Amino acid sequence: MxxxxxxxxxxxxxxxxxxxxxxxxxxxxxxxxxxxxxxxxxxxxxxxxxxxxxxxxxxxxxxxxxxxxxxxxxxxxxxxxxxxxxxxxxxxxxxxxxxxxxxxxxxxxxxxxRGYCPSNEVSMEEAARAVLAYEADAMASTTAAAWELHAMGMPGPWNWLSVEWTRYSDIADAYAKVRTGGDQRVAMEAAFAAWYGSDWRVHRYWRASSMDYLDREEAGHLLRSYDSLPEDHFANLCTMPDGSAYTCDVPPPPDR
Missing domain, CATH: 3.30.2010 (Zincin-like)
Structure with a gap:
């Protein structure tokens, strides 16, 4: 890629x-x-x-x-x-x-x-959809890790994520609501879904990904692709800390 x-x-x-x-x-x-x-x-x-x-x-x-x-x-x-x-x-x-x-x-x-990098081998819309999923997964994993540090007696990172980092604290809230007395897998699924709940995140990343796509296209003198992502593209993206899968439902492109 x-x-x-x-x-x-x-x-x-x-x-x-x-x-x-x-x-x-x-x-x-x-x-x-x-x-x-x-x-x-x-x-x-x-x-x-x-x-x-x-x-x-x-x-x-x-x-x-x-x-x-x-x-x-x-x-x-x-x-x-x-x-x-x-x-x-x-x-x-x-x-x-x-x-x-x-x-x-x-x-x-x-x-x-694992081979998950933004690519010009698919359409600009599909490339951006992939980037958003990569970010949502990264935040789900980060939130789970910060929670575990808190459980180990090191609350600082979790407190920063859930209180100080206001653009992303809603993801921590979604995770905590499920994780408190609940299952880590379901909590990560909730965090992944919550990433898409912010129009600011979705549209900022969408625009940034599209600009980056155009930059790569120009720098590499690439022909525009209109292909879709493979149906199994996200199969190995969303994994638990132990490597097992959690379910991540990647939504369609946002209305722009």
């Missing part, structure tokens, strides 16, 4: 503004300097999830991506470079928020390893 520069937490766009300084770490993520310690702390914060989220960490450990903090004005909270697997997170985000963004981009990394 033809991949875009980045899968982001807010929009499909590169987070790079003039004057921004980027600090990165590579495996084994041993810190050198203040920024190194901040990155190492992010990675250490999610380590308790290893046993319960094996697929997420398998992709992370296999790729061994650069993990970066970017200082200064940036366009997004974080993104995954889908070509290199590099994860970049805004240093302006609070510490608990950085953990949430890291978990989100790790899910995109797992999607990437």
């Amino acid at each position: 033809i991949a875009p520069p980045a899968l982001t937490i807010v929009l499909i766009a590169l987070a790079g503004a003039a004057g921004a300084e980027t600090r990165c770490m590579t495996p084994p993520y041993v810190p050198e300097g203040e920024k190194g310690h901040e990155i190492a702390a992010m990675i250490s914060a999610i380590d308790p999830l290893r046993e319960g989220f094996p697929d997420l960490f398998m992709a992370f450990d296999t790729v061994g991506p650069e993990v970066c903090l970017v200082d200064g004005a940036v366009e997004v909270r974080g993104y995954l470079d889908s070509e290199s697997g590099r994860i970049v997170i805004s240093a302006d985000t609070e510490r608990d928020g950085r953990v949430v963004i890291l978990l989100h981009e790790m899910r995109h990394l797992l999607q990437r390893e």
Whole structure:
């Protein structure tokens, strides 16, 4: 598949503004300097999830991506470079928020390893429909992970997701209503569906995906495709932390 520069937490766009300084770490993520310690702390914060989220960490450990903090004005909270697997997170985000963004981009990394990247091999509408599903799944996984950290006595990421991150807190609410005394699978299904409940999310991502599609088309001198996604395209997208499936009903394109 033809991949875009980045899968982001807010929009499909590169987070790079003039004057921004980027600090990165590579495996084994041993810190050198203040920024190194901040990155190492992010990675250490999610380590308790290893046993319960094996697929997420398998992709992370296999790729061994650069993990970066970017200082200064940036366009997004974080993104995954889908070509290199590099994860970049805004240093302006609070510490608990950085953990949430890291978990989100790790899910995109797992999607990437499974072949789920935006593509010009289908129509622009179908490509955008796929991107929305990738984001909904990433948020369902992120919400489940933050909930588990809270259950382990580390409430910070969950509190940031459910209270501070107001554009996405409705997803946390939908998850919590089901998960409290209930089943994780059904809670993830509720979180996935809730992602589509925000017109802001749907239309912003739809527009961003369409712009990215046109950019790839122009850069690659590609002929426009009008094909649909394969019927089984989403078969391996929506998975539980243990790798088993949860049901994700991907809706048709939104009215524009």
